[in-house]
Amino acid sequence: MINKKMKTTTQWVDLIANNELPAITSTAKMLDKFSSDDKSSLPKLSKAILHDQALSSCLLKVANNIHHIGVSKVTTVSRASVILGMSAVKNICLTSKLVESLLENKNVSIHVYNRLTQLMANSFYAGMLAKMMSSQYNEDTQEEMYLAAMLYRIGETAFWSTGDVITERLIKHSNLSDNDFSHYCIEQLGSSFTELSIGLTSTWNLSDLLLKALDDPTSRTDEIKIIYFADKLSTSIANPTSAEEFNTLLEDIASIMHVSVRKLKKKISETREQVLHLLSSYGASILKKQIKPLPVDADFEQNRSPVFIDYQTKEKSLLALFIRLTKMMKNSNDFNDYLQVLLAESVSVFGFERCSFLMLADNGLRVKSRFVYNLEGEENIKISIHLAQSKNIIGEAIALDKPMLINDYQQPIWQDLMAKEIVTFINDGALAVVPVKIKNKIIGVICVQSFLSNHEIASEDFNQFCSLVDHLNMCLTMTIHHSQT
Numbered sequence: 001m002i003n004k005k006m007k008t009t010t011q012w013v014d015l016i017a018n019n020e021l022p023a024i025t026s027t028a029k030m031l032d033k034f035s036s037d038d039k040s041s042l043p044k045l046s047k048a049i050l051h052d053q054a055l056s057s058c059l060l061k062v063a064n065n066i067h068h069i070g071v072s073k074v075t076t077v078s079r080a081s082v083i084l085g086m087s088a089v090k091n092i093c094l095t096s097k098l099v100e101s102l103l104e105n106k107n108v109s110i111h112v113y114n115r116l117t118q119l120m121a122n123s124f125y126a127g128m129l130a131k132m133m134s135s136q137y138n139e140d141t142q143e144e145m146y147l148a149a150m151l152y153r154i155g156e157t158a159f160w161s162t163g164d165v166i167t168e169r170l171i172k173h174s175n176l177s178d179n180d181f182s183h184y185c186i187e188q189l190g191s192s193f194t195e196l197s198i199g200l201t202s203t204w205n206l207s208d209l210l211l212k213a214l215d216d217p218t219s220r221t222d223e224i225k226i227i228y229f230a231d232k233l234s235t236s237i238a239n240p241t242s243a244e245e246f247n248t249l250l251e252d253i254a255s256i257m258h259v260s261v262r263k264l265k266k267k268i269s270e271t272r273e274q275v276l277h278l279l280s281s282y283g284a285s286i287l288k289k290q291i292k293p294l295p296v297d298a299d300f301e302q303n304r305s306p307v308f309i310d311y312q313t314k315e316k317s318l319l320a321l322f323i324r325l326t327k328m329m330k331n332s333n334d335f336n337d338y339l340q341v342l343l344a345e346s347v348s349v350f351g352f353e354r355c356s357f358l359m360l361a362d363n364g365l366r367v368k369s370r371f372v373y374n375l376e377g378e379e380n381i382k383i384s385i386h387l388a389q390s391k392n393i394i395g396e397a398i399a400l401d402k403p404m405l406i407n408d409y410q411q412p413i414w415q416d417l418m419a420k421e422i423v424t425f426i427n428d429g430a431l432a433v434v435p436v437k438i439k440n441k442i443i444g445v446i447c448v449q450s451f452l453s454n455h456e457i458a459s460e461d462f463n464q465f466c467s468l469v470d471h472l473n474m475c476l477t478m479t480i481h482h483s484q485t
Contacts, residue, residue, distance in 0.1 A: 006190035012159070013199035020162045027055075027097040028204035031090045042086050046078045049093065058096040059089065061281035087143035094206070095124075095150065099284045102161045109458070110351040110450060111171045116160040121290035122234045123150050123157060125275050130230035132271045133257055134223075145223065148210035149230040155196025159189075222256060229253050233268075240295035265294060286451075289376075317349045318464060325475050335438070335476050336371075342472050343373040343446070350461050352448040353429075357436065358383060358394070359444035367394060367444060385421055392419040397433040398442055403466045404433045407456040430457045434469045438476045 007015070017025045030048060034041040049055050056077050063080035064073055074080045081089050102120055127150030134145040160167055166188060173184050186192050198214050201207060212219065213227045229252065236246050247261075254264045272291060279287050321342070328338060343355040354374050358367035369383035387395040396417050397404045407430045409418055425431070429451035435442045446469055450457055 009191040009195045016158045017203045021101045023101045046081045065281045087140045099282045112167045119157045121287040126230040126234040133226045148227045152231045156193035240299045243300040321345045354449040356447045390419040392422045393417040405462045406431045437473045
């Protein structure tokens with residue numbers, strides 16, 4: 001049955017280009033005015049960039065990040081343009097606006113954001129890998145290959161950034177196989193992500209080579225092969241599934257580059273280091289953790305995939321955690337065990353970016369970290385917050401014995417409780433503080449955090465987590481009681 005409310009490809013492209021990502025559309029139109037063949041265009045482009053402080057700053061950072069022998073530090077946009085050349089400057093400007101616009105949170109859930117940032121990381125890596133693979137071509141062609149590979153999945157990436165309600169419906173099915181998920185998305189959207197990519201590329205007039213790669217992916221020209229290989233390689237590194245297929249991919253790439261697989265691996269590792277440095281220049285350090293090194297045998301054996309929460313099993317996972325904590329009372333009297341299990345499992349169940357237990361210390365004058373977990377496991381970080389020097393939200397939660405949820409610390413209601421070290425701790429994100437008690441005596445707090453700008457911790461997640469900590473408190477109390485009898 002056809003959904004009459006379903007948007008067409010044209011409607012989706014128009015929505016994304018004009019409503020959701022207007023800054024990219026504006027920048028693409030501005031760049032299109034300057035011809036790579038016209039020598040007078042470069043100084044004109046430099047003047048246009050100067051009107052955008054963010055672009056100017058990014059261009060200088062990238063110019064100084066790219067190593068040029070015998071070139072001193074670049075301090076002006078015009079100098080950066082001369083050194084880098086028209087094609088590179090255009091790509092840097094476009095990449096900067098893409099990163100800035102796509103990372104602007106539109107109240108998407110943590111699960112959608114995870115998929116978005118993984119796609120962004122893969123795409124940026126793919127662009128740099130394509131540039132590395134095309135080193136035998138002239139610089140303009142290398143830049144065109146970079147742009148085509150980086151934008152190969154722009155349709156899907158831009159879609160997840162929209163914050164449209166349908167993104168939440170689709171992400172619930174992201175545990176499907178790639179093919180099944182693609183078909184499901186087409187059924188729900190009325191368009192494929194490839195069609196969205198073609199539409200956006202045409203609207204922004206970005207790359208004829210990319211349009212050819214998207215329209216005719218079976219073309220066997222070396223240029224199309226490189227774009228395809230770069231995209232597939234970055235995706236395979238992020239989510240290694242088959243060692244045999246990955247090794248075949250490396251052999252194919254080595255063949256087209258006329259190098260050995262061993263030398264290719266070295267070049268890939270070097271490219272990864274360049275990517276990590278450049279992400280900082282583009283203000284996208286948050287993507288660094290998703291740029292993985294070349295996979296080893298253990299990665300394929302574990303069949304890793306990006307961390308997405310399966311909504312269909314979240315409630316089951318939460319119930320399993322309740323049961324696990326209850327069963328632990330038969331085997332463990334160490335409250336540290338309970339805390340570590342709760343923190344580690346809560347990160348994956350709820351998708352929190354950090355989950356910490358801060359223990360009361362110095363006779364209640366401060367709290368300090370006992371355990372800190374993120375999506376990658378236990379985090380080696382030390383947290384210490386004073387409670388007596390100034391009023392703050394953690395001290396308030398302890399004094400009132402009440403959970404606190406702060407999705408926007410700049411709201412007037414929180415201003416009296418935002419000591420400087422609390423603002424630093426929140427780091428422009430969201431924070432929930434829940435007291436931990438044994439026999440009604442508070443021993444510390446659990447803090448759960450999201451560091452995504454304007455991303456809220458959902459009230460449902462907060463309420464469920466508070467119930468989970470209540471259960472923890474009961475388990476700790478019962479454990480202490482049993483150990484004393």
